[in-house]
Structures are given as structure tokens and as C-alpha cells.
Amino acid sequence: MAEVDRPGARETRGDLHPRLATARIQLQPVSVSDYDRLRQIELSENLGALWRCGGSTPSPEAWAHGLSAGVLAQFLVVRANDQVPVGIVACYKADFQHQFAYLAAAKFVRADRTTHLMEATVLFIEYLFSCWAFRKLYLEVNGYNLEQFSSGVGRLLEEEGRPSEHVYFGGRYWDQHLLSLWRDRWEESALPRLIKTGGTFSS
Amino acid sequence: MITEAAFIEMVTREFADTIDAEIHPESRILDDLGMDSLELLRLMLLAESLVPGFELPPQLDLKDVAIRDIHHYLLQYQS
Numbered sequence: 001m002a003e004v005d006r007p008g009a010r011e012t013r014g015d016l017h018p019r020l021a022t023a024r025i026q027l028q029p030v031s032v033s034d035y036d037r038l039r040q041i042e043l044s045e046n047l048g049a050l051w052r053c054g055g056s057t058p059s060p061e062a063w064a065h066g067l068s069a070g071v072l073a074q075f076l077v078v079r080a081n082d083q084v085p086v087g088i089v090a091c092y093k094a095d096f097q098h099q100f101a102y103l104a105a106a107k108f109v110r111a112d113r114t115t116h117l118m119e120a121t122v123l124f125i126e127y128l129f130s131c132w133a134f135r136k137l138y139l140e141v142n143g144y145n146l147e148q149f150s151s152g153v154g155r156l157l158e159e160e161g162r163p164s165e166h167v168y169f170g171g172r173y174w175d176q177h178l179l180s181l182w183r184d185r186w187e188e189s190a191l192p193r194l195i196k197t198g199g200t201f202s203s
Numbered sequence: 204m205i206t207e208a209a210f211i212e213m214v215t216r217e218f219a220d221t222i223d224a225e226i227h228p229e230s231r232i233l234d235d236l237g238m239d240s241l242e243l244l245r246l247m248l249l250a251e252s253l254v255p256g257f258e259l260p261p262q263l264d265l266k267d268v269a270i271r272d273i274h275h276y277l278l279q280y281q282s
Contacts, residue, residue: 023256113265114258115244122244149241151221156241194248 018130020075022195025120027075027089027127030067034076038088039063046110049169050145072101073128077120087117089124091137099135101128103181118149122191129183129192136182142167143174156189157181204281205253210274217249218242228271236270246273254281 020027030038039060042051049055058066068074072094077087087107094101103125107117128134139157146153153159157179165173186192205213207228215226222236232238238246243265250273251257257280259265259273 023251024258112261113263114261115240115247118240118244119247147239149239151237151239152241155221190245191248194245194252 016130018127019123019195020127021080022119022123024080025086025116025123026078026080026083027120027123028078030074030076030088034085035060035064035067037085038067038076041085041108046108047106051106073124073131075120075124077105077107077117079116086112086114087120089117089120091124091128094132094134096132099133101132101134101137103128103137103139119195122195125181125186126192126195129186134183136180139177139179139181141177141179142169143177144169146177153177153179156185156191158185204278205274207271207274210253210277211270213249214246214270217245226270228269228274230270231266232268232270232273233266250277253277256280 041047042053042063043057048057052066053063070092072091074088074090076085077089078085085108087105089103089105092102092104103121105117105121105124125137128137138160149157158181159177160180161178163176163178166176167174211226211228218226218236221242222238224230224236226236230236232243232246247258254277257277259268259276263272
């Protein structure tokens with residue numbers, strides 16, 4: 001009998017379901033009706049050179065094919081109050097033999113200084129660790145993006161590799177930081193607990 | 204209703220291991236305290252533990268936001 005079926009079991013099925021929303025943001029699957037707008041955003045000045053197309057402009061058909069190529073799970077990040085998409089999170093290159101996968105996130109407006117995308121990323125990580133038995137998640141972070149969450153490196157995130165001058169952007173080469181997030185370190189941190197409890201600290 | 208001093212004490216306690224600078228009411232969260240997006244989210248969740256659903260007004264330039272401002276908006280949101 002499963003743990004949740006035993007009388008008096010601490011967790012209920014409701015507790016076990018990964019959440020896809022908080023008071024501020026929602027994770028929504030990408031629909032065909034999102035394609036045109038999402039393609040425009042991904043090929044925009046803001047994201048075009050930084051996200052999956054790397055500056056190229058694939059045809060609508062090729063772009064749609066590439067959207068899910070190698071992707072295990074992917075959600076639009078939508079503001080809860082007005083349903084405006086503010087970003088996207090994706091899990092790719094999942095390796096089920098060795099139990100790891102890669103994680104990426106992008107915000108649609110560069111000047112967006114809210115915590116929406118970071119909150120969505122926390123929710124998405126919790127979703128991934130809840131749905132699959134991954135030991136760890138990798139983040140491939142190019143040097144120009146590292147400062148957004150550098151406080152987590154050495155605490156929550158471990159730098160496992162750093163190919164030097166690995167990516168070209170903005171007229172120069174940048175190091176790429178291969179960061180890992182181990183499941184046990186994630187579960188010990190405050191963030192999943194905060195997300196699960198809706199932002200309520202408990203000691 | 205939480206006082207400014209109590210809020211700062213909570214922030215100080217929660218971020219003691221990650222923020223080197225001393226936290227004063229006038230500390231600016233990006234420039235003075237050096238918070239990044241990850242820590243800012245933790246701060247938001249800390250504030251939300253006091254006032255569910257709270258968030259900083261998105262139009263704010265976070266470079267200029269001080270701990271005192273967050274407490275101010277917390278009280279506004281609560282009232």
C-alpha cells in the first residue's frame with residue numbers, strides 16, 4: 001500500500017501534486033495559438049541572440065519544430081493578475097540513465113525587474129524534482145547572465161565546469177558556467193518549502 | 204502590523220549568511236546589499252510570509268529601493 005493510502009499518513013495526495021501557480025505567476029503549457037507571438041518574442045531584439053535561436057531567424061515551421069526538440073518540459077510564465085506572458089522555462093537534454101537534466105529560463109522583457117521569472121524557476125525546479133527522479137539539474141549560464149543569481153553559487157548551486165571563452169555575444173567571447181543543483185541541496189534549502197507553503201516561513 | 208525594526212531584524216536574520224553589509228533601514232537592496240534576483244525572491248517570500256500576496260510595485264527601479272521602502276509598501280499593501 002502506498003504511503004499516502006495508509007491511515008494517518010502525513011502527506012495527502014494534494015500535498016504531492018506539483019504546483020503550477022503561485023499568487024503572482026502561473027506556469028502554462030505552450031499552445032499552438034501561442035506560437036506566433038512566442039516566435040516574435042524569441043526572435044526579438046531582447047531575446048534573439050540570447051535564447052535558443054542564437055540570432056538566427058528560422059522559418060515558422062522550423063522554429064515550431066525546434067521549440068520542442070530535446071525538450072522534456074516547458075512552460076510559459078504568465079502573470080497571474082493579467083495573464084501577460086513574462087518568460088519561459090524549459091527542461092532539456094534529460095538523461096534518464098544517469099538521472100540528470102538541463103534547465104533554462106528566459107524573461108521576455110529585459111527591463112523586467114520583478115521576481116516573477118525567478119519565482120517561476122523555483123516552481124519549475126520543484127516540478128521537475130517532483131515528477132522525475134533526477135539527481136541533479138544543470139544550468140548552462142553564460143558569463144553575462146551569471147550576476148542574476150550569483151548569490152546561489154557555492155550555496156545552492158555548484159560550479160562543476162567553466163569552459164573559457166565558450167560563447168560569443170556582443171562582440172566578445174564569454175566563459176560559460178556549468179552549474180549544478182543537486183536534489184538534496186535543493187530539498188535542504190528554504191526555497192521549496194517557501195513555495196510549497198505559499199511563502200510562509202516556518203522554523 | 205510589523206514594525207520597521209522587526210522587519211529589519213527578520214531580514215537580517217534570514218540573510219545573515221549571504222549579505223556581508225550591515226542592514227540598515229536605508230540600505231538599498233541592490234547597490235548596498237548586493238542582492239541578486241535569487242535573494243530578492245527570498246526577500247519577497249519573506250515579506251509575503253507577513254502579508255500574503257504582497258509584491259513590490261513592478262514599476263519601481265530596484266536599484267533605488269531601500270529596506271525602508273519595502274517595509275513602507277508592506278504596510279500600504281496590508282492596509
